[in-house]
């Protein structure tokens with residue numbers, strides 16, 4: 001029997017499912033964790049969902065192929081679709097539209113937050129990062145693979161040259177706007 005809502009009673013809010021996307025070094029892990037915290041929903045780093053073979057391949061300086069990425073994207077989509085919380089934020093490069101289609105195939109209401117930046121800003125962020133498996137030399141192939149979001153995709157695009165607090169505010173406002181909150 002469908003749930004009834006009497007006047008004055010708020011209808012339950014749909015889960016907010018977000019992929020923070022972009023190339024390596026764009027700030028997915030940093031901004032993703034902060035957005036999740038601000039929206040009081042769980043955060044998952046897509047790097048932790050890669051099969052070990054993918055991590056070893058990237059660490060050795062070889063870009064992943066589509067075949068390497070399909071199983072990983074399925075896992076990412078399943079995590080988003082299966083969340084029992086009021087939403088979830090996952091950091092996942094989701095570089096091509098066909099990759100985003102895999103995620104949407106599992107969780108159709110996903111909002112993609114693209115952290116967009118110039119080669120110069122991205123390179124300096126990667127050079128400044130330490131203790132990460134991803135070599136800065138893979139940035140060029142990441143940028144060559146990136147397909148920008150289409151107007152028909154549920155999405156928010158922000159320019160990463162701003163400071164973290166400004167990016168966080170812009171990201172949360174954009175997500176809430178797209179989610180109709």
Ligand SMILES: Nc1ncnc2c1ncn2[C@@H]1O[C@H](COP(=O)(O)OP(=O)(O)O)[C@@H](O)[C@H]1O
Pocket residue numbers: 022023024025026027028029030031091125126128129130160161162163164167
């Ligand atoms: N807006 C920002 N301003 C300055 N430094 C940032 C900003 N966003 C991220 N960083 C830094 O840039 C580096 C890359 O960020 P990270 O979150 O690891 O990116 P990704 O997960 O997309 O690879 C990290 O050292 C991080 O602390």
Ligand SMILES: O=C(O)[C@H](O)[C@@H](O)[C@H](O)[C@H](O)COP(=O)(O)O
Pocket residue numbers: 023024025028029046047058063064069093094095134142
């Ligand atoms: O599809 C890919 O090639 C990888 O998923 C890659 O895009 C991802 O970004 C890595 O996991 C590197 O990790 P960082 O993005 O955290 O540098």
